[in-house]
Amino acid sequence: MKDFIITDTGRETAVLVGIITFDQDERTTEEYLDELEFLAQTAGVVVKERFTQKLDMQNPVTYVGRGKLDEIVDYIQEHKIGIAIFDDELSPRQIRNIEKKLQVKILDRTSLILDIFAMRAQTASAKTQVELAQYQYMLPRLTRLWTHLDTQTGGAGSGTGATVGLRGPGETQLEMDKRIISKRISLLKEQLEKIDKQKATQRKNRGAMVRVALVGYTNVGKSTLMNLLAKSDIFAENKLFATLDTTVRKVVIKNLPFLLADTVGFIRKLPTDLVESFKSTLDEVRESDLLLHVVDISHPGFAEQIAVVNNTLKEIESADKPTLLVFNKIDAYKHIEKEEDDLSPRTDENIPIEELMQTWMAKLDENCIFVSAKNQLNISQLRNELYDRVKEIHVERYPYNDFLFPMYDAEDFKMNEEKDENVNQKEE
Ligand code: GDP
Numbered sequence: 001m002k003d004f005i006i007t008d009t010g011r012e013t014a015v016l017v018g019i020i021t022f023d024q025d026e027r028t029t030e031e032y033l034d035e036l037e038f039l040a041q042t043a044g045v046v047v048k049e050r051f052t053q054k055l056d057m058q059n060p061v062t063y064v065g066r067g068k069l070d071e072i073v074d075y076i077q078e079h080k081i082g083i084a085i086f087d088d089e090l091s092p093r094q095i096r097n098i099e100k101k102l103q104v105k106i107l108d109r110t111s112l113i114l115d116i117f118a119m120r121a122q123t124a125s126a127k128t129q130v131e132l133a134q135y136q137y138m139l140p141r142l143t144r145l146w147t148h149l150d151t152q153t154g155g156a157g158s159g160t161g162a163t164v165g166l167r168g169p170g171e172t173q174l175e176m177d178k179r180i181i182s183k184r185i186s187l188l189k190e191q192l193e194k195i196d197k198q199k200a201t202q203r204k205n206r207g208a209m210v211r212v213a214l215v216g217y218t219n220v221g222k223s224t225l226m227n228l229l230a231k232s233d234i235f236a237e238n239k240l241f242a243t244l245d246t247t248v249r250k251v252v253i254k255n256l257p258f259l260l261a262d263t264v265g266f267i268r269k270l271p272t273d274l275v276e277s278f279k280s281t282l283d284e285v286r287e288s289d290l291l292l293h294v295v296d297i298s299h300p301g302f303a304e305q306i307a308v309v310n311n312t313l314k315e316i317e318s319a320d321k322p323t324l325l326v327f328n329k330i331d332a333y334k335h336i337e338k339e340e341d342d343l344s345p346r347t348d349e350n351i352p353i354e355e356l357m358q359t360w361m362a363k364l365d366e367n368c369i370f371v372s373a374k375n376q377l378n379i380s381q382l383r384n385e386l387y388d389r390v391k392e393i394h395v396e397r398y399p400y401n402d403f404l405f406p407m408y409d410a411e412d413f414k415m416n417e418e419k420d421e422n423v424n425q426k427e428e
């Protein structure tokens with residue numbers, strides 16, 4: 001599927017819309033909108049303005065109230081804005097009504113994330129997973145939206161061939177579209193099942209090495225750490241979801257080899273459907289022996305990001321795995337001393353890093369480590385810790401080995417490297 005954000009005419013402009021509720025205070029909403037803006041930038045869109053409204057809850061018909069919508073319409077018309085992006089997933093009904101009123105392209109957090117995924121997908125399996133998630137998002141929203149978007153150049157679904165086909169007797173365009181998309185969804189599911197099986201076989205072929213997976217919120221430094229530990233060269237940049245595909249590398253610390261996987265980052269409000277369609281990517285996490293949960297400690301919302309990652313891990317039944325929390329970016333941590341007359345509650349960023357370290361070490365029973373991947377601070381400490389953990393798992397699994405790692409002779413490595421395209425090169 002083609003993404004529908006970047007047009008031939010250059011960069012599009014957008015406004016962001018979010019709400020402030022009882023559970024989501026103003027500061028939190030601003031933080032969410034910062035993230036939404038970062039997502040928009042990643043998709044090549046320039047954000048011109050933000051609109052927020054205090055509400056008891058989302059308006060079920062128009063997300064924000066009528067008055068706010070009028071305000072947005074005025075701004076959009078005056079500034080010739082092309083897209084309105086909403087911070088929560090919109091229901092089919094909300095999209096329909098908002099679109100009628102605003103007369104521009106409407107995106108929500110989910111469709112924006114899906115678009116970025118579509119741009120980033122490299123391998124056949126990632127592409128199939130994204131396409132499935134896109135159709136699943138689209139199916140219940142297929143009303144006027146479909147035909148509307150389809151008439152636009154580069155509209156969602158253009159290039160899928162989904163609207164090409166013969167209409168059955170007495171069938172409306174909408175029914176036909178729904179039927180074709182449902183069919184496509186089952187086909188994609190079948191394809192994914194096949195891919196899953198192939199991947200499972202590949203993983204089995206990797207032999208008996210202990211498996212470690214880097215997990216964490218998006219943009220925290222997973223790929224940078226991977227490159228450092230595996231001396232590899234994975235695409236890392238200051239964008240969300242720079243890496244969509246799982247990459248596996250063999251890492252050797254002292255004489256101990258193990259497999260390290262770099263995985264797709266998590267983000268808040270990821271719909272369960274999407275998580276599910278990324279099942280085969282997430283199998284890597286599910287089947288690993290140890291998780292390195294990477295955290296960006298320089299981000300003001302890092303504690304919530306930890307919670308989001310833990311919840312997603314729960315969803316894929318991987319919350320109970322042995323985990324080492326790796327607090328990254330300690331070089332960029334900013335400690336803002338509170339003014340003496342500032343009586344607002346102390347937040348994380350008012351705490352000096354030493355105190356923060358102590359607190360987390362106590363809380364996690366020392367299952368954490370503080371590093372900077374970029375400035376290479378504490379990396380040898382991380383390597384030592386990894387060595388100890390992997391060795392522990394290995395010895396537990398093969399208690400009768402006289403030698404520490406007899407199964408990893410040179411032949412084995414060669415075999416693994418040659419046979420398994422998943423190791424030491426990007427999968428396709
Ligand atoms: P991923 O999405 O978790 O894989 O994150 P990346 O490895 O792609 O890194 C995201 C951004 O954070 C990149 O711009 C990195 O250069 C930057 N980054 C990674 N580690 C550090 C660090 O220790 N300190 C600082 N200041 N930036 C870092």
Ligand code: MG
Pocket residue numbers: 222223224235236241242243263
């Ligand atoms: Mg990455």
